Amino acid sequence: MIAVQKPSAVPDPLSVPADAPEHCPGTESDLAGKSDACAGCSNQEICASGATKQPDPALPFINDRMKNVKRKILILSGKGGVGKSTFTAQLGWAFAADDNTQTGIMDVDICGPSIPLILGIASEQVHSSSSGWSPVYVQDNLGVMSVGFMLPSSRDAIMWRGPKKNGLISQFLKDVDWGDLDYLLVDTPPGTSDEHLSIVQYLKESGIDGAVLITTPQEVALQDVRREIDFCRKVGIRVLGLVENMSGFVCPSCKTESQIFKPFTGGAKRLAEEMGVELLGAVPLDPRIGKSADYGVSFLDEYPDSPATAAYIGIIVRIKEILGD
Template sequence: MTEQAATCQQSSCQSNNAALNAKIGSIKHTFIVMSGKGGVGKSTVSVNLALSLSMQGLKTGILDVDIHGPSVPKMLGLANEKIKFVDDQIVPQEVYDGLKVISMGFLLNSSEDAVILRGPAKAGIIRQFFENVAWGDLDCLVVDCPPGTGDEPLSVVQLLDTAKSSAVIVTTPQQLATIDVEKSIDFCRQLKLPINGIVENMSGFICPHCHAEANIFSAGGGYKLAQKFVVPFLGTIPIDPDIARSGDEERPYLSAYPTTETAARFGEIVERLRSVYLELRNKPEADSCCGGSKAQQCSEPGECCSGQER
């Protein structure tokens, strides 16, 4: 490589990084929704979390980085929408009075199309979803990750400022699911990503007639996990047939069934999450833990890397 070519490449990289940093800098807080195992309702939590934050007046976006199995478009009634460009920028879809949405699903000709990509290609797509999307100023961005601790969540965390991000980990009560969640917790701690808390989904069944709650499966796995690893427990979401029904109807649960006990449970979880955003919004930039350095940030809110309370 010639010296001139190397200089041009370096200049291009710096320009790209500046554009990326500007986009990420316009997002006040990012909630990264993860799960150790598939089928625990992570996308359901992501969609309803984002909708609830938006309904509370916060400028909110949802980014679906499940490259191989995007489900957010269908859950929001956007399954037939395609990617849109204005002035070389990707324009998010908007639903429910301002919730901005981007998904790999918008790039596919059909929901039946398989996405066959290796890690570097997926990382490039995720970078574009931050760098080349006209998100505007957002109070909150909810990122729906695929299960596990692979390329997609790793790419997201490496791009973001972890001082303005936190993980929401979704599990079901069964031991098989909670074992995999332990890996998600370890992932967050190794990457210095604060853990906002654990949500236990499919936790008990509420009778639609007498409103009594019964534990069809095991219960309390998420709570026990939170105690074991000393992370917040955000709450439980019961088994509710209307959650599946709302997905089939292509409507978020909170929009279709806003007055149910399940909706109230979602509301309690969102209030706990929203308090984190408000705390960060009111905190001076210089007061960020460990000075805001990506290489030296705390794995637990309120605790410095030295182990001393702030």
């Protein structure tokens, strides 16, 4: 299914093999090979021998690649469809607007990769060379890697369980020739599962500079963000701040602002206060943002006068400030 030539061997999945029993304690656990659930598992012997508690063999290679990356930022949100990919793309474009800044975007949403379409490079392919897989370049200083570049057709569904997804994420970090980067932005799928755990574990040694959380104003989205902040605290990732997307809509006909997704419970502002994180800004809902994403053009460049552009720029400036750049 993957169209890339000469793939390097997929490393052992980080924690749980594909054929693991249901209550597998995880191959790195102290109970690996010894818990009740391990009885009868074909991997029991390997787990019990302690070999699996060794660091992942891919880690030294990942650390080596990531040495040349100054800042690594995760874009997270508990809920889907709140605008992670759109925000990641805008952030990427904004960083890359400075010719001297090298930016990379890594899309680890394996089952629903939107980044290629939003950046207008959906028909591109990944090429491999002796130094690794080369990212697809949107412009000179903006490289992108996504599973979307590896599918023969955009219609194809990737029906993978966790371990295979983890293997690909490790390859994205280990085998992609990112070069020297000032920023690596990682766009994630919704939730707190395999992809998130993997990216955090693979980047633990090289260090993640922080996470930007995206939400929409309604409570159903906010409750998922609460879980995501809890996740960040559990795994020790710094939360750079919260972005409220789709907050308010200006009717193109009468110019009145109304709330499509009403913040009945106080919206991101109250959540930010409640959880002690910073609210980086609120981006109003502008139908042209979605349109720009569909056509793969930069909203910031197309509509520099829009209030949404001003909001985006304010947030991006604040992120740079927090990072001290």
